[in-house]
Amino acid sequence: MAELNGMTIAAARDALRKGDVTSVELTEACLTAVEGAGALNAFVHHTPEIARAQAAAADARIKAGDAPAMCGIPLGIKDLFCTKGVPSQAASRILEGFKPEYESTVSGKLFDAGAVMLGKLNMDEFAMGSSNETSVYGNAVNPWRRGNDEAALTPGGSSGGSASAVAADLCLAATGTDTGGSIRQPAAFTGITGIKPTYGRCSRWGIVAFASSLDQAGPMTKDVRDAAIMLSAMCGHDPKDSTSADIPVPDFEAMLTGDIKGKKIGIPKEYRMDGMPDEIESLWQDGIAMMRDAGAEIVDISLPHTKYALPAYYVIAPAEASSNLARYDGVRYGHRAKLSHGDGITEMYEKTRAEGFGHEVQRRVMVGTYVLSAGFYDAYYNRARRVRTLIKKDFEDVFAQGIDAILTPATPSAAFGLGEMSDADPVAMYLNDVFTVTVNLAGLPGVAVPAGLDKQGLPLGLQLIGRPWEEGDLLNCAYALEQAAGFVAKPGKWW
Amino acid sequence: MLDLTYETPAPKVIAGAKHDWELVIGMEVHAQVSSKAKLFSGASTQFGAEPNSNVAFVDAAMPGMLPVINEFCVEQAVRTGLGLNAEIHLKSAFDRKNYFYPDLPQGYQISQLYEPIVGEGEILVDMGPGVARLVRVERIHLEQDAGKSIHDMDPNMSFVDLNRTGVALMEIVSRPDIRGPEEAAAYVTKLRQILRYLGTCDGNMQNGNLRADVNVSICRPGQYEKYMETQDFGHLGTRCEIKNMNSMRFIQAAIEYEARRQIKILEEGGEVVQETRLYDPDKNETRSMRSKEEAHDYRYFPCPDLLPLEIEQAWVDDIKASLPELPDAKKARFMGDYGLTEYDASVLTADTTSAAYFEQVVSACEDGKLAANWVINELFGRLKTDEKDIADSPLSPAQLGGIIRLIKSDTISGKIAKDVFEIAYTSGRDPEEIVETEGLKQVTDTGAIEAALDQIIADNPAQVEKAKVNPKLAGWFVGQVMKATGGKANPKAVNQLVAQKLGS
Numbered sequence: 001m002a003e004l005n006g007m008t009i010a011a012a013r014d015a016l017r018k019g020d021v022t023s024v025e026l027t028e029a030c031l032t033a034v035e036g037a038g039a040l041n042a043f044v045h046h047t048p049e050i051a052r053a054q055a056a057a058a059d060a061r062i063k064a065g066d067a068p069a070m071c072g073i074p075l076g077i078k079d080l081f082c083t084k085g086v087p088s089q090a091a092s093r094i095l096e097g098f099k100p101e102y103e104s105t106v107s108g109k110l111f112d113a114g115a116v117m118l119g120k121l122n123m124d125e126f127a128m129g130s131s132n133e134t135s136v137y138g139n140a141v142n143p144w145r146r147g148n149d150e151a152a153l154t155p156g157g158s159s160g161g162s163a164s165a166v167a168a169d170l171c172l173a174a175t176g177t178d179t180g181g182s183i184r185q186p187a188a189f190t191g192i193t194g195i196k197p198t199y200g201r202c203s204r205w206g207i208v209a210f211a212s213s214l215d216q217a218g219p220m221t222k223d224v225r226d227a228a229i230m231l232s233a234m235c236g237h238d239p240k241d242s243t244s245a246d247i248p249v250p251d252f253e254a255m256l257t258g259d260i261k262g263k264k265i266g267i268p269k270e271y272r273m274d275g276m277p278d279e280i281e282s283l284w285q286d287g288i289a290m291m292r293d294a295g296a297e298i299v300d301i302s303l304p305h306t307k308y309a310l311p312a313y314y315v316i317a318p319a320e321a322s323s324n325l326a327r328y329d330g331v332r333y334g335h336r337a338k339l340s341h342g343d344g345i346t347e348m349y350e351k352t353r354a355e356g357f358g359h360e361v362q363r364r365v366m367v368g369t370y371v372l373s374a375g376f377y378d379a380y381y382n383r384a385r386r387v388r389t390l391i392k393k394d395f396e397d398v399f400a401q402g403i404d405a406i407l408t409p410a411t412p413s414a415a416f417g418l419g420e421m422s423d424a425d426p427v428a429m430y431l432n433d434v435f436t437v438t439v440n441l442a443g444l445p446g447v448a449v450p451a452g453l454d455k456q457g458l459p460l461g462l463q464l465i466g467r468p469w470e471e472g473d474l475l476n477c478a479y480a481l482e483q484a485a486g487f488v489a490k491p492g493k494w495w
Numbered sequence: 496m497l498d499l500t501y502e503t504p505a506p507k508v509i510a511g512a513k514h515d516w517e518l519v520i521g522m523e524v525h526a527q528v529s530s531k532a533k534l535f536s537g538a539s540t541q542f543g544a545e546p547n548s549n550v551a552f553v554d555a556a557m558p559g560m561l562p563v564i565n566e567f568c569v570e571q572a573v574r575t576g577l578g579l580n581a582e583i584h585l586k587s588a589f590d591r592k593n594y595f596y597p598d599l600p601q602g603y604q605i606s607q608l609y610e611p612i613v614g615e616g617e618i619l620v621d622m623g624p625g626v627a628r629l630v631r632v633e634r635i636h637l638e639q640d641a642g643k644s645i646h647d648m649d650p651n652m653s654f655v656d657l658n659r660t661g662v663a664l665m666e667i668v669s670r671p672d673i674r675g676p677e678e679a680a681a682y683v684t685k686l687r688q689i690l691r692y693l694g695t696c697d698g699n700m701q702n703g704n705l706r707a708d709v710n711v712s713i714c715r716p717g718q719y720e721k722y723m724e725t726q727d728f729g730h731l732g733t734r735c736e737i738k739n740m741n742s743m744r745f746i747q748a749a750i751e752y753e754a755r756r757q758i759k760i761l762e763e764g765g766e767v768v769q770e771t772r773l774y775d776p777d778k779n780e781t782r783s784m785r786s787k788e789e790a791h792d793y794r795y796f797p798c799p800d801l802l803p804l805e806i807e808q809a810w811v812d813d814i815k816a817s818l819p820e821l822p823d824a825k826k827a828r829f830m831g832d833y834g835l836t837e838y839d840a841s842v843l844t845a846d847t848t849s850a851a852y853f854e855q856v857v858s859a860c861e862d863g864k865l866a867a868n869w870v871i872n873e874l875f876g877r878l879k880t881d882e883k884d885i886a887d888s889p890l891s892p893a894q895l896g897g898i899i900r901l902i903k904s905d906t907i908s909g910k911i912a913k914d915v916f917e918i919a920y921t922s923g924r925d926p927e928e929i930v931e932t933e934g935l936k937q938v939t940d941t942g943a944i945e946a947a948l949d950q951i952i953a954d955n956p957a958q959v960e961k962a963k964v965n966p967k968l969a970g971w972f973v974g975q976v977m978k979a980t981g982g983k984a985n986p987k988a989v990n991q992l993v994a995q996k997l998g999s
Contacts, residue, residue: 081559082558082559088558090558095558098558100557100558100559101552101557102552102557104559204559204561205559205560205561206559206560207559208558208559209558209559209800211799212799212800213799239563240561240563241561241563242561242562242563242564242800242801242802243799243800243801243802319796320796320799322593322794323591323593323602323603323794323796325602326593326595326601326602326603327556327558327600327601327602329595329597329602331597331600331655332555332556332600333557345596345597345653349595369794372593372794372795372796373792373794374792374794377794377796381796
């Protein structure tokens with residue numbers, strides 16, 4: 001047996017049920033791994049007492065024969081999730097000291113199923129970023145390195161801490177959230193699996209909002225089976241979230257047959273971007289071949305409005321964010337700036353928000369405020385909404401043609417070096433989301449699966465996009481791809 | 496039911512130094528929905544609770560909290576729309592109105608700008624018998640109330656009470672069809688009456704449950720008619736909005752002041768600036784709050800936390816079927832069924848309690864006109880003296896009906912009835928029993944009356960002679976008989992006998 005913290009959820013579940021291992025043992029192994037991984041800066045709040053108590057309770061449940069799949073599984077929770085009594089800061093200074101009185105629906109469902117919380121995971125501030133460098137805690141670090149080069153790489157973002165922690169076996173799996181690619185891009189950068197389910201699958205209640213019409217929670221796991229197991233435990237209707245869908249949650253794991261014979265896999269020509277590295281192109285071709293070899297029918301498709309997705313996304317997401325983040329005003333909780341004599345309410349707002357929000361968040365709040373303002377609303381926000389409708393229709397059209405899933409690269413590159421993009425135009429960073437934002441705009445499920453290594457030994461991922469509410473089928477396609485790709489590489493431990 | 500037709504009242508004309516001016520007024524009334532819970536949370540809406548005790552996580556805009564629509568509030572908005580003969584939109588949507596203020600924790604108010612739940616409706620504003628103004632309602636939308644900032648508790652700090660935050664309001668927006676200060680007050684009165692009939696808002700203005708923003712402009716005579724023909728606001732003057740009025744008296748005073756202010760500006764060659772103003776009742780003036788240039792850019796956009804609100808026609812039909820009889824219909828019925836004057840019918844239908852009381856009196860005495868007289872003139876007067884509400888009337892409809900029955904059967908005279916009323920009102924005793932016990936029955940026995948009259952004639956020969964010349968003096972003899980019988984003699988019988996004896 002591998003090290004306990006290196007186990008998959010499925011293996012751990014089976015071992016727990018057989019009595020080969022206890023949750024307490026799993027949890028201790030993970031806590032030790034977390035302790036030794038300070039250099040990764042993945043965990044930003046440690047909750048060993050909670051973890052040990054939950055593990056003991058899980059062991060009792062397993063003994064009593066009442067053990068859901070997630071029972072006793074040690075997890076990391078992204079800092080965007082409100083966890084009762086535990087700091088939940090969205091990696092922002094403005095939520096300094098904030099400990100919610102409530103538990104997010106998704107983390108609550110996992111804990112009700114017996115999962116164990118090791119702590120809170122690093123991320124880009126308010127989930128705004130693609131490199132985890134906008135975090136108030138400092139960036140998380142990718143456990144992967146380029147060959148023998150010691151340069152620290154980004155784990156991606158915004159769920160960078162989650163990706164780093166899972167890839168480095170600090171936990172068995174982690175929660176992530178994905179507004180424009182924040183699960184799939186870091187999963188691809190760290191050689192793990194991450195799925196963003198259909199919008200409305202997971203309750204948003206208790207997750208700090210970035211862009212409400214795009215945000216979705218999802219699992220970040222070591223393989224596709226784990227993603228299926230954990231997703232089943234995370235999703236389900238929540239009357240506290242009006243956008244949560246009241247439709248049954250199937251047993252996604254049971255749908256993993258690996259049989260995709262006759263499935264129609266669409267290859268969208270618009271995802272072949274100018275200047276895309278050869279390695280990404282060849283990975284994509286490999287993926288196409290693997291799917292074909294597995295019996296799928298490969299179909300060239302067109303998603304004609306793809307090129308407008310990124311600009312539309314960077315109008316809609318900041319617009320919603322500018323409104324969602326208005327509540328961080330220093331009045332009721334979190335950071336409040338120290339005021340000078342004579343300062344009034346306006347100074348309190350300005351100083352608090354200037355101190356509390358990092359630059360990227362400020363940039364997006366300003367962009368969002370601008371695109372919603374009188375005189376610009378139609379030219380930006382309304383036009384972006386119309387583009388969004390067209391992008392959604394692009395997907396509906398190809399699904400209506402009988403396409404079962406769409407295969408694309410997950411990211412336009414492998415993980416880049418921390419600090420490498422610091423002088424770049426912010427738009428260069430936004431390009432990281434080019435393959436993933438369409439999926440959020442259309443509300444579809446999308447999964448990133450590791451499919452190979454680049455010349456420098458860094459993992460690369462492919463993305464599969466599915467029909468709405470058909471995460472089971474989508475995961476099965478991902479499972480077939482995973483089987484064919486046979487990606488087993490792990491980062492060498494240097495931390 | 497009577498089909499009433501009304502004359503349109505003349506607009507208020509104010510004579511300026513140079514010209515005559517007319518007023519054009521539109522209103523936005525914020526009516527708090529009668530709901531125990533808030534629009535998007537389960538927190539209580541109870542008035543007067545400890546500060547910050549009725550606050551759910553979502554009301555305080557805690558991170559990650561989400562709004563969930565309160566179906567009861569939606570029902571009340573639909574009910575209100577139906578009560579104003581308005582179009583109900585089966586699909587509506589919520590938008591965010593963004594601005595920063597400490598009593599607005601989310602940093603935005605959830606409202607319905609683009610797709611309100613209720614569209615065009617109308618309110619018939621009574622301005623006296625036979626005169627009424629039909630005011631068009633543009634829309635009704637649902638929105639959240641804000642909290643309360645308190646600036647006078649501490650010299651260095653302000654405080655915030657979030658109890659009101661998120662309470663459901665219906666914003667009822669009229670067209671600029673109101674033409675004078677009295678009409679404006681009458682509009683609010685009528686709207687409040689309808690809301691109370693419907694039970695969708697308690698209309699309590701002191702508690703702020705009904706507040707009005709008043710848009711006032713002035714124009715030269717003839718311009719308004721051009722506007723009505725074309726619906727082109729270009730024919731009207733620039734408007735100012737007077738915010739947050741919660742008294743009928745202040746509404747009238749503020750409009751009056753504001754109109755004169757605008758007239759003065761225009762007649763001196765200036766221009767009215769579109770702006771938001773506040774009324775100061777102590778100084779009886781309006782003051783600029785913010786100009787159009789300083790106005791907030793609210794950055795409205797669809798609230799992504801809420802799906803469009805879709806309701807079923809069948810549900811609307813069910814609500815429609817459950818609507819009570821509304822004031823106009825009730826008034827017409829009272830006039831048609833009971834033969835009441837429009838004035839009396841209006842007074843009795845002012846609120847449902849009075850109307851119900853009246854109808855119970857009618858069913859006890861079977862005389863609508865008498866019942867109306869007694870309820871309006873005697874009971875209301877008596878209650879007013881006691882500062883009591885009709886709901887707390889010590890005199891029951893059955894008692895009052897009983898008194899009227901005694902009048903109708905000639906058992907007591909109208910004058911004696913007033914005494915019986917007073918006894919019944921203060922003691923709660925049964926009128927018949929009072930008449931019996933107190934010996935107040937009318938004397939119709941002509942023998943007894945005749946004896947009394949004969950005695951008076953015998954004692955006053957000079958008066959008899961005078962009366963023969965001047966028949967008007969007969970009244971003196973009637974009075975003497977009534978005095979001699981302690982008021983109990985049947986006045987009709989007395990009159991007859993006096994005429995007979997004096998031979999006039």
